[in-house]
Amino acid sequence: MATFGQCCFLIVWTIFLTTFFAKTQAYLPCDPGWLKTPNGLNCVKIFDNPTKSWYDARRACKSTGGDLVTIRDKGKSKFIKEKFVYNNNNPIWIGLCRLGVTIWRWLDEDLKVSDISG
Template identity: 30%
Template sequence: MKKKNLEIQSMMRKTLKEEKTERLKFFNSVKNQIEKVDERVSQFMNTTDASLNEQIRKSESGLKEIRNEVSDIRESIDKEVSAVDKGIVDDVIAMVKKSTTDLTKFQGQLKEHLKTSDSRFGTVAQIIGACPGGKWQRYGEKCFQFYTDSRITWFEARDTCRSIGGELARIGNKRENNFIKNTIKRSYPVSYWFGLHDTQSENFWQWSSSNGTYSLGKFSNWAPDEPNNAFGNEDCSVIWGNGEWNDIDCSLKMTFICETFLF
C-alpha cells in the first residue's frame, strides 16, 4: 500500500511538473510577442522622418497592427488565467499594460509635434481621421472645399465656410499652396478668396479665425509688387491659378476656398 502511494505521488509530481513546463512555454511565447511589440513601438518612437505627414501616414497602419497584437495577447492571457500561477499572470499583464502605455505616449508625441509645427492655426488634426462628407478634398491633416460656381464677397465667403464647420483656407506652407494651385489652375485667371486679410490694421496680415488672432507666419506667396493696397481699400486676399497671391477689395465677388481639419 505504501509503495502504491509513493507511485501515485510520483505520478502527481510528474504531472504537475509537465503542466508547469507547458504554462511556462505559453508565457515565454507571450513574453516574446510583447517584446516584439515593444521593439516595434520603440522603432516608431525613434523615427526621424523629415516629413511629419509621411511619418504619420506610415504610423497609422503600424499603430493599428500593434494595438491588434496587444489585444490578441490579452485575449490569450484571459483564456489561460485560471490555469496559471497568479504571480506569472501579474508579470505578463504588467508587460501588456506597459506596451499599451507606450502606444498612447507615442500617439501623444505625434500630436504635440503636429501642434508645434502648425500651432498658429490653433487646432490639432487627428492622426487617424477623415474629411466630412460632400465635396471636401483631403490634403495632409486638412480638408479643402473649392466653391467654383459661387461668387460672393470675402465676408460672405468667410461666413459660408463657418456655416459648414470650417474657415476660409489658411495656406501654411509651399506644399499646401501647390496643392491649391494644381486644383484651381484650370480656371486661371479666376481668383479665389482665401483666409488672409488686413481688415483690422493695414499691412498686419492675419488669418480669418473665430478663435482668436493668427498672424500670417513665415510662408507667403505674394505676386510681384503685392500686396500694394492699390486703391486704398484692398484688405482681402485671393489666390490665382498660378499660385500667386494678391490683395483686392473685400466687397468684390469671387469664388472661394474653405478648409477644415480631419475629425
C-alpha cells in the first residue's frame, strides 16, 4: 500500500474554483480573508493558483497552519460549492488521495469516503 509521500493518483474536483484549505479554529472568528464553515468549527480560504501540484498546494496550506480541506458531509460540500463554484471551472485540490484502484484516504488517514456530492 502506498503512503501519502508516494501518492501519485490525485483527485481534482473540476466543479470548484481553485485551491483552498481548512484551518481549525473552534468557534473563534476567522482571520481576514477566511470564511467560517456552517458548523463553526473551521475556516476556509481560497488560493487562486490552479497550476500548483497537489503537493505544492498542500505545502502552501501547511505553511499557513492549515491543510487541504476534507469534506465529510453534504453540508460542508454544499457550503463549498455555494462559496467557490460557478465562477469558472478551474480545478481545486482537496485532502483526498487515491492509494490504489479502489482505495481512497483522507489526509487524516480515515478510509471512510462517503457520497458528498450534495
